[in-house]
Amino acid sequence: MTTAKEKYLELLKELIAIPSVSAKREHLPEAANRIAKALTELGGETTVDDSYFAPLVISHFKSEKPDAKKVMIYNHYDVQPAEPFDLWKSDPWTLTQKDGLLIGRGVDDDKGNLTARLTAVAEYLEEHENGLPVDVTFVVEGSEETASQHLDDYFKKHPELQADLIIWESGAKDKDEHPVITGGNKGIVTFNLKAKTGGFDLHSSLAAVVQSAPFRLSQALSTLFDENGRIAVPHFYDEVRKPNEREKQLVADLKDTREDFVQKNEVLAPLLTDLRDEDWKQALYFEPTLNIERITTGYQGAGVKTVLPAEALAKLEARLVPGMDPDLTLKAIESHLAARGFDDIVVEKTLGQAGYRSDMTDPEIIRTIDVHKDHFDEEPVVIPTSAGTGPMNYAYQAIKAPIVGFGIGYPGSLDHAPNENIRLKDYDDNIEVLKEIIASYET
Incomplete structure (x- = not known):
């Protein structure tokens, strides 16, 4: 049977x-x-x-x-x-x-x-x-x-x-x-940032006077973080619900060490929490994130093609902790870019949940x-x-x-x-x- x-x-x-x-x-x-x-x-x-x-x-x-x-x-x-x-x-x-x-x-x-x-x-x-x-x-x-x-x-x-x-x-x-x-x-909001600096790709000799789309996009992306990798978008953290003492203690009691984490994930770069002198476990579980998943632009084939790309695309995600609304988070990012002079960067939401x-x-x-x-x-x-x-x-x-x-x-x-x-x-x-x-x- x-x-x-x-x-x-x-x-x-x-x-x-x-x-x-x-x-x-x-x-x-x-x-x-x-x-x-x-x-x-x-x-x-x-x-x-x-x-x-x-x-x-x-x-x-x-x-x-x-x-x-x-x-x-x-x-x-x-x-x-x-x-x-x-x-x-x-x-x-x-x-x-x-x-x-x-x-x-x-x-x-x-x-x-x-x-x-x-x-x-x-x-x-x-x-x-x-x-x-x-x-x-x-x-x-x-x-x-x-x-x-x-x-x-x-x-x-x-x-x-x-x-x-x-x-x-x-x-x-x-x-x-x-x-x-x-x-x-955590919740999430995923989105694209698009830069367009011309109607078509140009000869790269014109880079002396014309911005390429990847140059423009990389400038915009660099404004999202400070020198230690903390998110620099105004109001990004405003609605973050802080953990209570029991929640913080439960995470503190986890036996994983920083060394375990680095070895398991084969991390080669310094941990961002080391740069900020923060506890890595508390940040991992209770802090929101902003991550650049991918940047795509220009010629992707074999060899060299000396062009000045007219378009560039970055795919990003923000992992959200309770209290954060996906749409309000994305609006804060969009407002930040506009305030820094990047209102030409198109912000396109793809997915989101709290x-x-x-x-x-x-x-x-x-x-x-x-x-x-x-x-x-x-x-x-x-x-x-x-x-x-x-x-x-x-x-x-x-x-x-x-x-x-x-x-x-x-x-x-x-x-x-x-x-x-x-x-x-x-x-x-x-x-x-x-x-x-x-x-x-x-x-």
């Missing part, structure tokens, strides 16, 4: 084989419909809302317990592109098991987390004839990797979505094998901390926010419930990179932890 774990590992194999890359808008309905089928077969009241390009899957599992609390489980089925393919040691769209690992694009981010949670609910239902002691709602979106476009619109369409606790998409153990619980993430931090003393989050402590027989590492970005704020604004993240990953999972993988032992741990969280609502 096939066990629940075997059944949903087979589902994971099917989902990995669906290249649901939201950046390319490919195979999203296919993935959504397969997940919906699995949720329906498990007994959920399931809806696929395809109002936008990435369908949203909603599935309700009702408890028979009077006045049962409500837990929402959020995941996503879209993945990052698998390129470059030549760096993969196996086919990225085939779930490969080797040496205690499961390998494939999306196995950690985020399809494996979803199937682990389906397994937990299925096993709990098999083991308890009275059903669930808590209402469980799965919400599975398909645009997380592209800033969760239209997730806020979906939440507005579905006011019936309610929860006392939201369990977020994923998480990982740390390098010392401690379970990690996270309560927030950040969020949970209150890590909320009783529902303490519940998840206590379950982890009992399961692993040790205190989990509790981080009030990650340094990365996700759509937590959309969920919080719609549902007003605390959000907590934990999952099946480990430091070598290689999310977004070739050879993305998880360890089967972490997958199994996550199944048991979620079953124990569900069981904690029995009394």
Whole structure:
């Protein structure tokens, strides 16, 4: 007889084989419909809302317990592109098991987390004839990797979505094998800066009297930072919500050292926090960022072409902490450039979403901390926010419930990179932890 774990590992194999890359808008309905089928077969009241390009899957599992609390489980089925393919040691769209690992694009981010949670609910239902002691709602979106476009619109369409606790998409153990619980993430605004200094490229001999577009753009970019790399845009930090003392202490207690960070990320340049004599961990988790992702201009072919480029493009991003609005942040940057004489630089927004931090003393989050402590027989590492970005704020604004993240990953999972993988032992741990969280609502 096939066990629940075997059944949903087979589902994971099917989902990995669906290249649901939201950046390319490919195979999203296919993935959504397969997940919906699995949720329906498990007994959920399931809806696929395809109002936008990435369908949203909603599935309700009702408890028979009077006045049962409500837990929402959020995941996503879209993945990052698998390129470059030549760096993969196996086919990225085939779930490969080797040496205690499961390998494939999306196995950690985020399809494996979803199937682990389906397994937990299925096993709990098999083991308890009275059903669930808590209402469980799965919400599975398909645009997380592209800033969760239209997730806020979906939440507005579905006011019936309610929860006392939201369990977020994923998480990982740390390098010392401690379970990690996270309560927030940064927001983001991504944008382009475009410079145009002429109608067409000119002969480079004219550089004595004519500005090139890359020269103009690089001048504008240099005004965004001071000499120590701190963001020099007026009002950029005005709405930043400062961490409270508990949040600062949780980050200070993290065991990672500056040397660990430098070695892990193979950093060769001085840390910006060293230049400013600031604590690198506090800055990583609680400070906003402004980053130049790419600058494109001029001739890109082989050899030399002596031209004075007429156009240049820079792609930038700002990671936002709670309190910061993506549009107001971008407006501050645009106003700064205009005030510095660069009103000819075109500012074009591409994506944006706000950040969020949970209150890590909320009783529902303490519940998840206590379950982890009992399961692993040790205190989990509790981080009030990650340094990365996700759509937590959309969920919080719609549902007003605390959000907590934990999952099946480990430091070598290689999310977004070739050879993305998880360890089967972490997958199994996550199944048991979620079953124990569900069981904690029995009394």
